[in-house]
Amino acid sequence: xxxxxxxxxxRLKLKSIYGSYLSEIExxxxxxxxxxxxxxxxxxxxxxxxxxxxxxSIVICYADSVFSSSQKHLIKNFQNFFQKKLSxxxxxxxxLPFYPSSSDSxxxxxxxxxxxxxLGNWSDISKFSKKNDVxxxxxxxxxxxxxxxxxxxxxxxxxxKDYFLTVNSKFNVSKVIRPRxxxxxKKIDIFKKPEYLWRTFSPDQLDMNFKNPAVLxxxxxxxxxxxxxxxxxxxxxxxxxxxKQSGTKxxxxxxxxxxxxLLRVVCSLLNVQSIIVTETNLPEKENISYFGNADEANWIxxxxxxxxxxxxxxxxxxxxxxxxxxxxxxxxxxxxxLNFIASHDGIGMRxxxxxxxEDNKNKFLKRLKKNGSKFSYRKVQGKSKKxxxxxxxxxxxLKKSDNDPIGKFFLERFxxxxxxxxxxxxxxxxxxxxxxxxxxxxxxxxxTGNKRDINRYRWGHQNIINxxxxxxxxxxIFYKSITNLLEIRRKQKAFHPNGLRSxxxxxxxxxxxxxxxxxxxxxxICVTNLSSKNQFLRINKDYIHWKNLINPNKKMKKTKxxxxxxxxxxxxxxx
Numbered sequence: 001x002x003x004x005x006x007x008x009x010x011r012l013k014l015k016s017i018y019g020s021y022l023s024e025i026e027x028x029x030x031x032x033x034x035x036x037x038x039x040x041x042x043x044x045x046x047x048x049x050x051x052x053x054x055x056x057s058i059v060i061c062y063a064d065s066v067f068s069s070s071q072k073h074l075i076k077n078f079q080n081f082f083q084k085k086l087s088x089x090x091x092x093x094x095x096l097p098f099y100p101s102s103s104d105s106x107x108x109x110x111x112x113x114x115x116x117x118x119l120g121n122w123s124d125i126s127k128f129s130k131k132n133d134v135x136x137x138x139x140x141x142x143x144x145x146x147x148x149x150x151x152x153x154x155x156x157x158x159x160x161k162d163y164f165l166t167v168n169s170k171f172n173v174s175k176v177i178r179p180r181x182x183x184x185x186k187k188i189d190i191f192k193k194p195e196y197l198w199r200t201f202s203p204d205q206l207d208m209n210f211k212n213p214a215v216l217x218x219x220x221x222x223x224x225x226x227x228x229x230x231x232x233x234x235x236x237x238x239x240x241x242x243x244k245q246s247g248t249k250x251x252x253x254x255x256x257x258x259x260x261x262l263l264r265v266v267c268s269l270l271n272v273q274s275i276i277v278t279e280t281n282l283p284e285k286e287n288i289s290y291f292g293n294a295d296e297a298n299w300i301x302x303x304x305x306x307x308x309x310x311x312x313x314x315x316x317x318x319x320x321x322x323x324x325x326x327x328x329x330x331x332x333x334x335x336x337x338l339n340f341i342a343s344h345d346g347i348g349m350r351x352x353x354x355x356x357x358e359d360n361k362n363k364f365l366k367r368l369k370k371n372g373s374k375f376s377y378r379k380v381q382g383k384s385k386k387x388x389x390x391x392x393x394x395x396x397x398l399k400k401s402d403n404d405p406i407g408k409f410f411l412e413r414f415x416x417x418x419x420x421x422x423x424x425x426x427x428x429x430x431x432x433x434x435x436x437x438x439x440x441x442x443x444x445x446x447x448t449g450n451k452r453d454i455n456r457y458r459w460g461h462q463n464i465i466n467x468x469x470x471x472x473x474x475x476x477i478f479y480k481s482i483t484n485l486l487e488i489r490r491k492q493k494a495f496h497p498n499g500l501r502s503x504x505x506x507x508x509x510x511x512x513x514x515x516x517x518x519x520x521x522x523x524x525i526c527v528t529n530l531s532s533k534n535q536f537l538r539i540n541k542d543y544i545h546w547k548n549l550i551n552p553n554k555k556m557k558k559t560k561x562x563x564x565x566x567x568x569x570x571x572x573x574x575x
Contacts, residue, residue, distance in 0.1 A: 013262040030213045042271045050273045054495040058092040061432035063119040068461040075120035089486040094135035102146040103204045109139045110147035112222045122229045129230025136231040141238040142205040165209040166195040172247040178379040233275045240280045281348045302337040303351035313413045314401045316531040318511040326503040336497040337426030342434045346389030372396045374451040391451040395437040412567035415481045419569040423526045425501035437478035493517035494524040525572040529564035536561040546572040
């Protein structure tokens with residue numbers, strides 16, 4: 001049973017969120033409801049605690065990223081592939097939305113309590129979680145226009161009554177920051193007065209009304225249901241847009257942060273340890289704010305890393321990457337950056353606002369377009385639209401550059417980009433398709449017209465198995481290169497997610513940093529040549545005797561200079 005102190009923590013958070021909207025009695029009633037669901041959940045046996053370490057790594061995938069016509073339950077099919085090919089390198093799987101959905105590859109959820117029957121059932125997730133950690137999406141900002149909740153909303157029936165956000169014509173949207181370029185509001189006349197439904201992401205994804213505490217309680221119950229079935233890491237999708245207030249930007253509002261803090265409190269009171277991850281594809285300062293004072297998100301996506309890494313390799317210049325690395329705050333214990341280069345979405349451009357200037361950003365977009373990128377846009381007040389993200393696989397993004405127009409060093413660029421990401425402070429997450437150097441899925445894009453589908457290729461089970469058996473295949477070469485880096489990482493204490501990261505400036509052609517283990521015994525110097533020419537790095541004489549972790553057979557010459565081949569990465573360890 002929750003103590004009075006714990007209940008007070010919940011009540012104070014609720015008052016901070018709803019103080020202007022609810023009476024003291026209503027806040028108290030809401031606190032009692034949350035207390036009740038926590039106490040009910042905690043009656044069950046405890047589960048072992050989670051430990052985050054240098055062995056923690058995530059593969060991002062859809063439940064049907066590997067499909068088979070002979071296997072009805074696609075989650076089981078993926079599990080079979082995972083056990084054979086991935087379990088040695090990853091301890092965590094991020095299954096992208098597996099709920100029944102009406103659009104956006106699962107992100108227009110129709111029912112949060114069910115699994116798409118095409119993919120499997122809850123027992124498949126539960127079985128998977130017995131050997132591995134499972135991360136899943138809480139699609140919290142919006143829900144499907146074709147789901148039960150919205151049908152009930154229209155009938156003023158539970159569950160769904162007052163669940164969706166409507167505003168009147170007096171609501172001032174002039175400052176609203178948009179992630180898309182479609183019409184934001186949809187007029188409806190069903191409640192005897194004209195009102196407007198709020199649609200941040202698409203006409204099929206209707207925003208939830210978090211001013212109604214019943215919606216907050218509903219999502220707490222959804223999270224507990226996920227834990228019940230083995231999910232212990234929550235990705236709070238599009239969380240920055242949760243709270244809307246007339247005359248504001250309707251993003252990153254105080255109430256949104258307070259809701260996340262409340263969810264953190266709730267999770268801390270459960271007898272199963274869990275992790276909250278905020279998905280906030282925003283300029284860096286805003287993104288980092290979701291750590292709060294170590295009382296908000298446990299992890300935040302390191303959104304600036306993908307565009308900065310790709311830009312540095314394409315233009316063979318580490319200046320922006322160096323400046324960013326120098327100023328990026330060190331995480332506190334219990335917090336972590338979630339590092340990635342690719343995901344099911346595109347390469348976000350908002351995270352480099354204020355880092356890469358407009359002229360260089362335009363050159364960047366032009367180069368990505370030459371490499372086959374499509375672009376998604378967002379509306380900007382006073383302007384027509386701006387690029388929100390580049391829709392392209394990482395393989396195609398790094399395939400060619402102005403200095404390497406035929407793509408001579410495509411493999412070296414790709415592998416070293418991942419080496420930087422894997423060794424950087426934080427937890428590494430690798431998109432399933434990146435493991436095999438997958439190219440743009442142009443065929444899927446032609447069929448659906450959805451630009452993000454370019455990066456959402458699904459593999460036939462036997463097809464990918466055959467590719468990996470062929471040692472000369474592109475897929476096998478990429479797979480072995482990336483998994484080798486992960487295998488090395490798992491053995492290095494200095495690569496603990498909270499291991500100290502120190503800035504080192506090696507000039508514009510080389511990117512480097514130092515990592516140190518929590519016990520201060522191991523130091524690893526991570527250096528990458530970002531150019532298509534050999535680089536000679538003046539080094540400390542002590543480094544000559546250090547181990548080259550990536551290529552241990554390469555002997556260090558007794559010289560003042562370290563030679564790095566085009567796009568080569570070295571991890572030099574003192575032990």
